Amino acid sequence: MSMILAILCGAFGIIFWGVIFSLLYKGLDRKLVARMQDRYGPPVIQPFRDIEKLMLKQTIIPKNAIPWIFNGAAIFALASALALFVFIPFFYLGSLSGADCSVNPQLCTFSIFPGDLILVWYLMLMPSLAMVIGGFASGSPYATIGAQREMVLMASYEMPLAIASVAIAYVLKTFSLDAIFLTPVWGVSGVFGLIGFAILFLVMIFVIAPELSKVPYDAPEAETELAGGVLAEYSGRNLGFFYIADAVKAFALCSLIIAMFFPYGINFLVESPSLGLILDMLFFFLKVFLLMLFSLFFVRAAFARLRIEQASRLFLVHVLSISLLGLFLVVLDTIIHIDPMPILASLGVIL
Amino acid sequence: MQALKRAIWVFHLNTGGCNGCDIEILAALTPRYDLERFGIKLVGSPRHADVLLITGPVTRKMEERLKRVYAQTPDPKMVVVVGNCGSSKGVFHHHYNVVGPVDKFVPVDVYVPGCPPRPEAIIYGVAKAWIKLEKLKEEKK
Numbered sequence A: 001m002s003m004i005l006a007i008l009c010g011a012f013g014i015i016f017w018g019v020i021f022s023l024l025y026k027g028l029d030r031k032l033v034a035r036m037q038d039r040y041g042p043p044v045i046q047p048f049r050d051i052e053k054l055m056l057k058q059t060i061i062p063k064n065a066i067p068w069i070f071n072g073a074a075i076f077a078l079a080s081a082l083a084l085f086v087f088i089p090f091f092y093l094g095s096l097s098g099a100d101c102s103v104n105p106q107l108c109t110f111s112i113f114p115g116d117l118i119l120v121w122y123l124m125l126m127p128s129l130a131m132v133i134g135g136f137a138s139g140s141p142y143a144t145i146g147a148q149r150e151m152v153l154m155a156s157y158e159m160p161l162a163i164a165s166v167a168i169a170y171v172l173k174t175f176s177l178d179a180i181f182l183t184p185v186w187g188v189s190g191v192f193g194l195i196g197f198a199i200l201f202l203v204m205i206f207v208i209a210p211e212l213s214k215v216p217y218d219a220p221e222a223e224t225e226l227a228g229g230v231l232a233e234y235s236g237r238n239l240g241f242f243y244i245a246d247a248v249k250a251f252a253l254c255s256l257i258i259a260m261f262f263p264y265g266i267n268f269l270v271e272s273p274s275l276g277l278i279l280d281m282l283f284f285f286l287k288v289f290l291l292m293l294f295s296l297f298f299v300r301a302a303f304a305r306l307r308i309e310q311a312s313r314l315f316l317v318h319v320l321s322i323s324l325l326g327l328f329l330v331v332l333d334t335i336i337h338i339d340p341m342p343i344l345a346s347l348g349v350i351l
Numbered sequence B: 001m002q003a004l005k006r007a008i009w010v011f012h013l014n015t016g017g018c019n020g021c022d023i024e025i026l027a028a029l030t031p032r033y034d035l036e037r038f039g040i041k042l043v044g045s046p047r048h049a050d051v052l053l054i055t056g057p058v059t060r061k062m063e064e065r066l067k068r069v070y071a072q073t074p075d076p077k078m079v080v081v082v083g084n085c086g087s088s089k090g091v092f093h094h095h096y097n098v099v100g101p102v103d104k105f106v107p108v109d110v111y112v113p114g115c116p117p118r119p120e121a122i123i124y125g126v127a128k129a130w131i132k133l134e135k136l137k138e139e140k141k
């Protein structure tokens, strides 16, 4: 019983801190992009003020909307985004919902439902899906066009994402996040595998922006042409829910990609385990920041919006073929395994 | 209310002006003036807005739209009129297609005079809208 209580408290704690850090990253995003454009920019805590204000505002439900779907979509988006925090291993081993006993029996204190990569990808998809449903339910032509575009975009970027996940699962023979976290793919693959995973990692970085419908793939929410697109009819509290869900998704997606490709910590630098954990945490936040900097901030500051069919073609043709090449190399690696160590040693890299 | 002061989202509506004021509003967003440092953000839908920034006199066709946009904005909301012609019809005074200044149709909180006003004046006007909101709060007490 106390176990369950502890887990519940833990879940609330991690969701609380997760939301705070997600919003801070969003504030950093706005500040840094403003600095890149030679503006002063809003303070880093601006998203908190936005949220506070949105919660104070009146929540209008349009006459043409279907109220329960319209409101439900907002809650659904927030809930599924928050549920991500329970399953993703951040800088510690084992997600909050329990360690995967089949992977590391010595750490297996409890296990309710460990969750895996597939579940997390579906949860990641839910907020966008909720936006589409809410957009259609709001009965506004702008929101409907936005929802259609969002669906097209979703259909385009999901394929490369799935390929990258399948490649990892193919090598490690499991979808368990704990296993992926414990055995970074770089350690177990040969030369072809290394190249393949490097390609897939780049593909993942590329897919972050459309997954979050950020510039240059923000055609579903285009403010200048679609009046806010899918969110055009949302106001007050509902808009606030989507705002938080968006920030949370950005943070969770970056954490997941880090857990998949770069789960290394720096706790070997110090003796005591608690200090190590703190160091790991700081290092983790640095990693998330760097990933966001290159995949979101720079891109947002530098590019204009792509038309939806341009974005779709980019992902369905170019990114998809590149990720298929990555998958091919990874599979090739399991057939012809070339140990990378001698090659690295001959290049003078000391490991 | 404190939060609203620091996170004003602005929806911009042209009810028939010459576009001069609209260009000045955009100038207020450029790096030189940078509205965003006060947390002011231009949004695309009146549903997201706290402040309606209205430019131009109200033409016959826009009258209905103006009222609708006002009704679509969630409370608490403020209306800022930018430019002479929105405040008093200005250079469009005797036009056959102009039905009146903005305050004939919706309650206006702040007028920013000028044809067009400078970006500083527009920022100042939006800032004045906060004060209006404080007054409302005190009246309620």
Ligand code: SF4
Pocket: B017, B018, B019, B020, B021, B022, B055, B056, B057, B082, B083, B084, B085, B086, B090, B091, B114, B115, B116, B117
């Ligand atoms: S006030 Fe002057 S500049 Fe502004 S819209 Fe009217 S006529 Fe144009």
